[in-house]
Amino acid sequence: MAKWIIGIIIVVLLGAALWYSGALSSLGLGMSASQTPTSTAQMATTTQQAAAPQPENGMAATNDASDAAITQDTAAVDAQMQGLTSDSANVDSSLNDKQTAQSY
Amino acid sequence: MKRIQYLTLLIAISLGLITLAPAFAAAQTAAVTTSASVTLTAAEKTAISRGDTEITRRIAALNDLNTRIQAMQKVTDAFKAGISASITNEVNTLTTLKAKIDADTDLATLKTDIQSITGSYRVFALVLPQGRIAAAADREVELVSMMSTLGAKLQARITTAQQGGATTTALTAALTDMAAKLQDAQTQAEAAVTASASLLPDGGDKTKMASNDAALKQARADLKTAQTDLAAARKDVTTIVSGLNKLNASANASSTTQVSH
Numbered sequence: 213m214a215k216w217i218i219g220i221i222i223v224v225l226l227g228a229a230l231w232y233s234g235a236l237s238s239l240g241l242g243m244s245a246s247q248t249p250t251s252t253a254q255m256a257t258t259t260q261q262a263a264a265p266q267p268e269n270g271m272a273a274t275n276d277a278s279d280a281a282i283t284q285d286t287a288a289v290d291a292q293m294q295g296l297t298s299d300s301a302n303v304d305s306s307l308n309d310k311q312t313a314q315s316y
Numbered sequence: 317m318k319r320i321q322y323l324t325l326l327i328a329i330s331l332g333l334i335t336l337a338p339a340f341a342a343a344q345t346a347a348v349t350t351s352a353s354v355t356l357t358a359a360e361k362t363a364i365s366r367g368d369t370e371i372t373r374r375i376a377a378l379n380d381l382n383t384r385i386q387a388m389q390k391v392t393d394a395f396k397a398g399i400s401a402s403i404t405n406e407v408n409t410l411t412t413l414k415a416k417i418d419a420d421t422d423l424a425t426l427k428t429d430i431q432s433i434t435g436s437y438r439v440f441a442l443v444l445p446q447g448r449i450a451a452a453a454d455r456e457v458e459l460v461s462m463m464s465t466l467g468a469k470l471q472a473r474i475t476t477a478q479q480g481g482a483t484t485t486a487l488t489a490a491l492t493d494m495a496a497k498l499q500d501a502q503t504q505a506e507a508a509v510t511a512s513a514s515l516l517p518d519g520g521d522k523t524k525m526a527s528n529d530a531a532l533k534q535a536r537a538d539l540k541t542a543q544t545d546l547a548a549a550r551k552d553v554t555t556i557v558s559g560l561n562k563l564n565a566s567a568n569a570s571s572t573t574q575v576s577h
Contacts (some may be wrong), residue, residue: 268465271466276469282473292462293546296452296459299448299545302384303445307533308445
């Protein structure tokens with residue numbers, strides 16, 4: 213009887229070891245976590261594809277170094293510089309804000 | 317007999333006074349209340365008007381800031397959501413306060429509510445500059461990114477000119493300076509956000525108020541340094557583009573001369 217119990221324990225331990233090492237994954241029996249890296253990798257790939265470098269804020273294509281592209285980029289930079297001037301004025305305004313007197 | 321009549325009369329008058337006393341007192345109280353109410357209504361109106369003006373001004377400023385925050389490009393959605401939540405919370409607080417002030421019917425409550433406008437100002441006085449600083453820093457980081465892209469293109473053009481035998485020492489120097497300025501602008505913009513983003517309302521604590529004020533001023537100084545860096549980098553772009561144009565012109569002139577020979 214004891215031999216049977218030891219045998220069952222050994223079989224169970226071997227099965228657990230195989231399951232943990234992912235050796236059964238090829239049979240579709242592996243732990244679900246083993247699929248995670250694949251899913252994550254797929255997601256990362258998808259994200260990378262979605263987040264491929266795009267011209268930003270009116271800039272020309274990243275790989276375009278022509279005169280026209282440089283002119284376009286310079287204009288886009290100047291537009292943002294103007295926006296920064298506005299942002300900067302808003303920072304000053306917010307720091308210098310005084311509340312209206314509320315006593316009466 | 318006359319004494320009895322006098323006594324009866326006195327008792328009657330006394331009883332009458334006693335009976336009438338509450339009514340008289342009530343009438344007097346009513347008169348005071350009415351009188352005070354009339355006087356205080358004018359004061360209340362002025363106070364309500366001032367309170368409404370102050371609250372409306374703050375709500376408009378916060379809503380404008382929220383719109384700007386949504387347009388930020390270089391921060392995470394979580395960062396934007398955090399600032400936006402603070403703004404929305406403050407707007408809701410002020411909106412509720414305004415409604416309460418408008419509905420107040422006695423001076424004591426109104427005074428308390430008006431005073432809470434001043435109390436809430438401590439939150440407003442922090443949230444507004446925090447958001448404005450974050451927005452300006454975001455724009456600066458965006459500009460660093462854009463000019464870096466442009467710098468890579470200029471680098472390619474300088475390399476091409478070098479390969480064509482042109483002297484590009486001045487252009488390369490300008491490009492190197494541009495890179496250094498952009499690097500510093502990035503550092504300063506990040507420092508501005510670091511100095512200001514984690515500040516908490518002082519709640520009337522003068523020490524905290526002073527440290528918040530110092531941190532916001534430091535952040536402002538960082539932003540100005542970054543802005544100066546970006547302006548210098550922009551000048552470098554002009555120098556490089558102008559230099560490249562001159563090289564192109566001289567190259568064209570040279571080839572024209574060669575052809576004419």
